[in-house]
Amino acid sequence: xxxxxxxxxxxxxxxxNNVLLEWSADGTLxxxxxxxxxxxxxxxxxxVLPGMVNLHSHSFQRALGGMTEAxxxxxxxxxxxxxxxxxxxxxxxxxxxxxxxxxxxxxxxxHGYTSICEFHYVHRQPDGGMYAQPxxxxxxxxxAARLSGIGLTMLPVLYSYSGFGEAxxxxxxxxxxxxxxxxxxIIDALSAQRGxxxxxxxxxHSLRAASVGQIRxxxxxxxxxxxxxxxxxxxxxxxxxSLDFSRRRPxxxxxxxxxxxxxxxxxHATHLVDGEVKQIARxxxxxxxxxxxxxxxxxxxxxxxxxxxxxGRIGIGSDSHVSQSPVEELRWLEYGQRLAxxxxxxxxxxxQRRVGDFLWQAALQGGxxxxxxxxxxxxxxxxxxxxxxxEQHPNLDGLRTDDLLGTLIFNGNDNLVKDVMVGGHWVxxxxxxxxxxxxxxxxxxxxxxxxxxRS
Ligand code: ZN
Numbered sequence: 001x002x003x004x005x006x007x008x009x010x011x012x013x014x015x016x017n018n019v020l021l022e023w024s025a026d027g028t029l030x031x032x033x034x035x036x037x038x039x040x041x042x043x044x045x046x047x048v049l050p051g052m053v054n055l056h057s058h059s060f061q062r063a064l065g066g067m068t069e070a071x072x073x074x075x076x077x078x079x080x081x082x083x084x085x086x087x088x089x090x091x092x093x094x095x096x097x098x099x100x101x102x103x104x105x106x107x108x109x110x111h112g113y114t115s116i117c118e119f120h121y122v123h124r125q126p127d128g129g130m131y132a133q134p135x136x137x138x139x140x141x142x143x144a145a146r147l148s149g150i151g152l153t154m155l156p157v158l159y160s161y162s163g164f165g166e167a168x169x170x171x172x173x174x175x176x177x178x179x180x181x182x183x184x185x186i187i188d189a190l191s192a193q194r195g196x197x198x199x200x201x202x203x204x205h206s207l208r209a210a211s212v213g214q215i216r217x218x219x220x221x222x223x224x225x226x227x228x229x230x231x232x233x234x235x236x237x238x239x240x241x242s243l244d245f246s247r248r249r250p251x252x253x254x255x256x257x258x259x260x261x262x263x264x265x266x267x268h269a270t271h272l273v274d275g276e277v278k279q280i281a282r283x284x285x286x287x288x289x290x291x292x293x294x295x296x297x298x299x300x301x302x303x304x305x306x307x308x309x310x311x312g313r314i315g316i317g318s319d320s321h322v323s324q325s326p327v328e329e330l331r332w333l334e335y336g337q338r339l340a341x342x343x344x345x346x347x348x349x350x351x352q353r354r355v356g357d358f359l360w361q362a363a364l365q366g367g368x369x370x371x372x373x374x375x376x377x378x379x380x381x382x383x384x385x386x387x388x389x390x391e392q393h394p395n396l397d398g399l400r401t402d403d404l405l406g407t408l409i410f411n412g413n414d415n416l417v418k419d420v421m422v423g424g425h426w427v428x429x430x431x432x433x434x435x436x437x438x439x440x441x442x443x444x445x446x447x448x449x450x451x452x453x454r455s
Contacts, residue, residue, distance in 0.1 A: 001030065002384075002424055005038045006048035008401045012377045014357070015401035019048070023384035027196055027423030032378045046391035047404060049360070050378050051114025051420065052326040053367025056229070056267050056288045056317025058119055059101035059141060063450060064088055065322055078235050078297045086172040089122050091453050094131070096446045097122065098140030103443035104321055105148035106433040111325040112417045114385035115367070115375050116150050117317070119203045119229060119267070121157035121176045123186065128174035134182060135189035142190065142198060147435060149427035151196075151383065153371045155203035155229050156186040158210045158218060164245035166211055176205075180217040187222070196383065197423060199372045201227030201263075207242060207250050212257045219258075227263055227372035229288065230254070233276075234268035234299050251276040260285050265370035267317070270300045277303055281310035286366040291332035293319035301336045305346050315366030330359045330409050356405030388419040 001022050009019035009032065016034035020042070023029045038044065068084050092100075101118075108116060118141050124130055133139065138156055145152035159176040162169050169177055178186070183202060190200045202218055204210035207230070219228070233239055233250045242250040251272060254260060260283050267288035269280060280287060289302055297320070307314070316329040323329065334355055337346040345355050352358040368376030375383045389396055393416055395407050408416055420428035427434055 003039070003042045004048070004386075004421075005042045005044045007044070007046050008048070008404075009034075009378055010049040010360070010405075012361075012379055015404070019378075021048070021378060021384065021386070023424045025424070027384050027425070028374075029378065029380055029382050029384050031380055045388040045419070047389040047396065047401070048378070049387050049389070049405075050364055050376055051385040051387050051422065052112050052360070052363060053315060053371050053376055054108055054113040054116040054317055054326070055265060055286070055315040055367045055370040056119055056290050056319050057104070057116050058121070058320060059104045059144070060089065060092055060097050060122060061085065061319075062104040062321040063092075063100045063447060064320070078299065079237070081297055083172075088450075089175060090126055090172060092122065092450070094137045094140045096449065097137055098144045099442040099446040101141045101144035102147050102439045104324065105145055105150040106436060106439050107324040108318070109148060109150055109420050109422070110417065110428050110431060110433055111327070111415055112387050112420070113318075113324075113326055114151060114387075114420065114422045115153070115371050115373060116145070117153040117155055117227070117229065117265075117371055118145075119155050119157060119231075121159050121203075121205060123156070123178055123182070124175045126175060128177065130182070133189065135186045138186060138190055142193065146197070148433070148439065149422045149425060151198075151371070151373060151375060151385065151422060153199045153201060153227055153373060154190055155201050155227065156183050156190070157203045157205045158183045158214060159205040160214060161209050161211065163208050164241050176209075180214045180221075183218055184221050196373075199227065201229065201372055203229040206231040206238070207253060208238065215258060225263055225372065227265065227370060229265040229267055229370065231267045232269055233271045234294075236271055236300070239271050249273065249276065251280065255279050255283070262369060263372070265315070267319075268294065268299065268302070270294060270302050272303055272307075274306070277306050277312070278310050281307060281312035284313065286313045286315050286370045288317050288370060289314055289329075289333060290317045290319035291329050291336060292323040293321075295332060295336070296320065296322045301340050304333065304337050305341065308347065308349070313366040313369065314362055315370050316363045325415070326363070327409050330356075330363060334359065334409075354402065354406060356407070356409045359409065360405050384421060384424040386421050387417050388421075389416045390418040
């Protein structure tokens with residue numbers, strides 16, 4: 001049995017002192033016992049908390065960061081950003097996708113994410129043909145996750161149409177084209193590798209890009225309890241297109257047509273009316289919130305206060321990866337609400353009045369549910385995925401645990417994550433990813449190749 005003694009650890013019930021964590025060789029926690037004596041010879045840490053789940057990622061977009069921040073001649077929007085992203089996605093090779101993903105995953109780990117859900121839609125060759133192995137590009141992402149050590153939920157994306165009513169794909173979307181049978185083949189190929197570090201679910205891209213009939217076909221063939229993620233109601237334009245097509249808003253249309261339950265993650269769900277807020281909350285589905293990307297793309301603000309009041313479940317994702325830090329996602333989630341409501345301390349519950357504690361625990365629970373993996377808590381049966389904070393940083397030195405997550409999330413910009421363990425293995429030590437030099441060298445080489453193509 002492997003062991004770590006934490007002077008302070010965040011357990012499901014809150015901060016506890018003198019906690020002994022024990023896990024087996026396969027990385028599963030066997031016990032997290034508080035108020036115990038430190039056994040002799042055991043490794044020690046000061047502040048320990050569960051690693052965060054990143055529930056929404058398009059890893060290749062990491063290489064686009066900073067490249068889309070200049071104004072065009074017409075007002076820029078999600079839709080003009082998407083044109084640039086499409087151009088980028090047309091050129092990229094599976095090897096480059098793997099190199100970018102490995103860099104991204106190592107950065108996510110250094111900032112405190114220990115699991116990620118990859119919403120993966122570039123499946124075809126640049127000419128639109130299938131690769132000899134249908135899961136070719138997905139496999140490079142899975143390999144990158146293994147190299148970095150991050151836990152992965154792979155979500156192959158069903159993507160058949162360019163708009164509601166089965167509008168044909170545009171040429172620039174030809175690498176994304178999959179039908180229900182393609183997706184089931186890709187899921188099959190990846191499912192052989194399922195294990196403690198890898199789950200495989202599915203992601204109908206959106207109600208724009210997948211028909212209800214196709215989604216039903218995939219769900220009928222997918223084993224029960226596998227995660228199902230979908231982009232929904234991210235943009236007002238999408239809400240209007242749904243109204244024009246179905247006379248219902250996207251969330252209403254989704255719930256009318258499909259059995260949405262706890263296995264579902266509704267990504268963004270930005271533009272909701274009261275009835276939709278209640279419907280999502282009651283169904284137990286997770287709202288997958290990506291505050292930095294939603295801000296970067298000018299999407300809008302999720303109705304967080306109303307959703308939490310209905311008992312809604314939330315998690316966070318970094319989506320386009322303009323940020324790789326859970327601190328920044330959670331900070332902006334709360335700040336967006338403060339700016340909108342002109343009030344403070346909004347993300348709390350009746351029993352948890354500390355914003356940082358509420359946000360970290362809520363995002364852990366929702367993220368774990370969306371990932372479909374046993375993560376998100378330091379307790380028996382869950383993965384030994386944890387963060388050790390730098391107790392010598394001036395912000396944390398001698399800090400009471402009551403103020404720790406408030407400080408982590410709202411005070412300053414230093415990364416306070418010092419060491420990171422995933423499945424019982426240290427993957428970040430003293431702020432460095434253990435495979436950083438090789439991963440970074442491949443990433444730099446990939447960026448150079450992609451710049452060559454652009455010029
Ligand atoms: Zn997305």
